[in-house]
Amino acid sequence: MANSAYWPALVNWLQIDPSVITHESAAAGRYLCATTDIAPSTVLFTIPARFLLNSRSLGSHYPNSAQLSAVQLMSLHLCLYKPLGGAPSRDSLFGPYIDSLPTEFNHHPWEPTNEPPSVVMAMQELRARYDEDLAAVRTYLQNNLQERTSALNADFFKWAWLNVNTRGIYHRLKKTRSDPDNLTMCPILDFANHQPQGPTMSLRTTQAEKTNTAPIGRLGDPITVLSPPIHVKAGDELFLTYGAHPNSKLYVEYGFCMHHECPEVDVQDLVEPMFVDDAKRGVLVDSGYWGDWKLDASPAVSYRLVVALSALVASQEEMPLWKDMITGEREMVSTANEAAWKRIVQVICRKVIERAEAALSSAGADRRVGILWRDELGAAQECMRVVSLSGARRGADAEARVSRRHCSALTTNSVNMAVEPLLSTRTQRAFILTVTLQAIIVLTMVGITFRKVEVKVDFSSTSSYKTLPCYLALFAFAEIFELFMAFDALRLRNTIQLMGILLFHMALIVFAAIQVKETKDALVSKSAAECAAHFDMIRCGGSGSLYESVQPFLIVVPCIIAAAWLAMMFFVKELYSEFGWAIFHVVGANPKMKKMYQWYQILLCLLKFDFFFFVAVTMQLLIVVLVRNSAEFGVTIAAIPVVLVLLALAVLAVQREIKWLMSISLAMMLAALSYFREPPASLRNPRPSNDLSVFKLVRIYEPSTASQYSTTKASLTIFTIVAFLLLFATFAVGLRCFADFNRGLREAKVNEPTRPQYSQKNSGNVAQQGSYNGGAPLGQRISIE
């Protein structure tokens, strides 16, 4: 079949009317285009499971198909049904799809010509994979389908294998995420060309991926393709991100190169011969740091290379320090060690520059090979510049700082962007629904209690009655705050905040339980003997009393919150695996950076909870203790927005790493801490009702003022202690984060993911939803940390 005829036949076979079409360009072959204007993240098309070519859809058509890997089985099928002599494929299963595949791969690099050594190595590895797959398929045919053995034409198999390699995408078909057979070819989607960054199409998370199990249906889940998260105009090209791959990988696996601003060089061929000491080689292999050593632009020297070269130049006595460095306990082995590995980096750079210049002066006709050499030259020159610049500075982080200015977009932003918008997975929706539902029920219960008491009691008559409005206000605020925190945690994919919410919710259970007794103390002021003599339905307990009528509502509240807590625990566990591999990967593989980022996340979380507890304590004071028309009442209310601004400034300081602002924020925290300990004399007031020194816990229990706090004693004590401890923790974590300023994390903090990101940085070996497989058996390449 003529290639131009494939499109109508393909959409007719799929029975869909997608809002996309293919066009062709000389530079990148066929590509996908929008046929109409499309709103952000709209469903473009869905391909049912029976049209997906993979181990599930083919398995039942081949005897003992489990003997073959997915790549082998798919390649075998394409090889057997390759369209011949312009006629359509004879395949009754996937004929129209096979007709839409490229007819040849003449341009695909197969034999090394003049490529850089690391690229030649990668090409050899690709060939080894191909040879292995061809041999496996031969053996399979001999053992199972002898009559088809003659159909295994090596040229056809190469065509088939390269189709699978350049068009296969990750698709969950197996029980575990890392199974190499989670691979499929998907009609139409496989016309999408690669764009390393910027808004691209994405795939809706499949049911199997959401539940983290094998798909339930025999053929697996369908694939739904979403448009980029921006408005697309008719005629615009629709891209997909294959992964944050360097040109060397794009060239070897997909046969093209792009102009990268931030190239990288694999220097394995230069570094490996330096390890003449087998013991050191063994240590690196055992610790997982052997190989994958790069000079790149962010950081100039990859962390793995720093680790390897530090080991290379470390003395025997220094090796324990080197181990401390890789566990993140120390920054470097020693200044002498660092100076020594930097000298080696300069030697490596010089060698790379020399050979790149030589290759470029005798460059052949292939434009792609020229790009590969220019990448090597550019990366080595940049690395040389940065390492010389940072001679006196500490660690690779200094280099990282300089280089990230140019390359942050490629490293932190270009990783595969969101597969899912906020609240698009069932677990996320279930989590928010649980928090919302329990909030509605709890507030209704508290509201009913309040109404019942309100009609009988004048709250201003005695201070103890004020416990009830205080209880209502606190709960309303706590529930709204929790809902905000839940949305915020999902938006940021922040698992630490989710843990914080669970702790907070647990505190709500305790608080609600305490309220049963506090409300009783507030209402039931007469002894049993007094009540026996003269029953007062408001001040007495027992049958017919006001307290008895509200008691069931008070008891039900902690039960509901506790039940919701159990459900939330379950959902947080699910969300942990949903976000687990998306969050904390913003900063790459460096354990030091990861640790710093985690402390930063903890600080942000603490600051949010600080705000809650500050407002909660203030609210209790306003309602129960302070006199409404007093100046202090006004000052206390005014303090709320002021504190909010201060906390926001603290967030800004830590995020942007503004030292002077962070110093002020820490000083304010310290001042607030000492305020808890001993209030300034000016704030002390002989009149207990106006006394802000209530912050000092002892006042709550002082005989002169104790009666004033009698009914709120327990909750005020708990809130005050928690607020103090939280502020203390915030101060300590703030100091820790301050110490991490200027260590290369700023870029990652500013570019935080408000959408999930699937890290590829530093692994270069990842296959995932929405990205092309990129060649090697997936088992070797899926990296889920």
Ligand SMILES: C[S@@+](CC[C@H](N)C(=O)[O-])C[C@H]1O[C@@H](n2cnc3c(N)ncnc32)[C@H](O)[C@@H]1O
């Ligand atoms: C999944 S296919 C995409 C559709 C393909 N262009 C076609 O003609 O069928 C992947 C192949 O497209 C080409 N390709 C993808 N992205 C490209 C890009 N940005 N520049 C040049 N070629 C690209 C490469 O040949 C790659 O192996």
